Amino acid sequence: MTALERGWYQGRWWCYLLAPFSLLFWLLSTLRRTLFRRGIKRHYRLTVPVIVVGNITVGGTGKTPFTLWLCQLLREQGFTPGIISRGYGVKLTAPRLVTANCMANQVGDEPLLLAQRSGCPVVVYPDRVSAGQHLLSRCPDVDIIISDDGLQHYRLARDLEIVLIDGQRGLGNGWLLPAGPLRELPSRLASVDFTVANSGPLDGVDGHMTLTVVAARPLLAEQPALAMSTSVQLVAAIGNPARFARSAQEAGFNIAGQHFFADHHPFSPDDFTDLTPPLLMTEKDAVKCRSFAKSGWYYLAVQARLDPQFTEQLSKKLNLLRSQYGHESGID
Structure with missing residues (x-):
């Protein structure tokens, strides 16, 4: 853990010296989200449902093991899931389908792990819309897509948002980057479908996950x-x-x-x-x-x-999604 990260989670006073930069971060992120909310920037909806698994903090919150669990649940519900991911740390000029024989420096460590462990098709590319389109063109049997770490990629329309929170560290000092660990304000959690605490008790969440x-x-x-x-x-x-x-x-x-x-x-x-x-x-x-x-x-x-109550709530959402989904792709 870097000194800055320790400051976020241990309440070091010097982190607040970065508050002016956090204000700038808030202005830019709020402007971007407002443009999408008002239709100035357009959402793109794929032909299949999209579930976003993400977080509002930087650092690990357990998205990869949760995504693997979710793939299994979707299969049990009768879905054929596929996964799209950014491909952190690699240079991509076009969407790429990840295979078990890929190298991590070609597609990213998390996408490679997801491809090897889930048995689901995985496509990597920073543009999640292009990644989703490529996945559906290469794997036409896929009928639902998980967008890994795509909460802030607002161009891709989504049907469910699930946010993972570190049950031990919580939201740190509650400040936006760089004075704190947050990508978005805590109020963003009120608009997501489910919040899940990983490896620790946390009040106000919809589910708890243990590893x-x-x-x-x-x-x-x-x-x-x-x-x-x-x-x-x-x-x-x-x-x-x-x-x-x-x-x-x-x-x-x-x-x-x-x-x-x-x-x-x-x-x-x-x-x-x-x-x-x-x-x-x-x-x-x-x-x-x-x-x-x-x-x-x-x-x-x-x-x-995952706790049974959360699994039941999510299963109900998935059944509702199955019955309601049937629109064509396009710009919202």
Whole structure:
């Protein structure tokens, strides 16, 4: 965690020196959203329903495990889901369909993980409308789309908005960037369909998610799984590595060292020169390291679990969406 991030979540006074820049951020973001609300900028509606899974804070809130859970729920409801994502940190000149054989530096770590784990078609491109159109043209059986981390991409019309919130850190000091961690004001939560707190109790949300450790699996397939009482070196490049450390500890691992990098860090073999196995990393980081992995490297496989009440509420929304959807694509 950077000094700025610690300031956001620990209430450091010096963060408020950045308030003038937060005001500018608010003016620009409010203007942009107002242009869409008043129809000056146009929304584009695809031919299938769109569910946005996002957040109003920077950093990790558990969107990837939630999206994997949502894919499974949609299949159980009879849908054929597809996923669109930005492809953070990669340069794309056109929408690209992600396959299991892609490299993370070509399509992004999270989209690659989603493609490998969900079994759903995944398309990456910063323009979510173009990504959605490409997905539907390549995969015509898809009848519902999940837009990963697309809450602020207002050009793409959406039918459901689900916002993930870190149950441990909440919304930090409640300020917009850069004085705080918020992309939008907390009042934005009143307009979304569902809010879900990840890994901690939080008042006023619609659902709670927990991450259950499944196993510590090797990056090299020929190795056995790692016993959960082993001393390990943690390696992570995610938005909230402290949550990963807690999960490892709660699973029974003895943490001998922690090596945390910036979110989406592009790992190379040099990053591991001085680290002694066994190493334990997140699954998102493992997809970037598999091509040069060595013996003794493992990733912590987790599974999202949502409370039954939320699952029931979401299922009702999905059934309603199925019965109401039938319009053609176009400009709203």
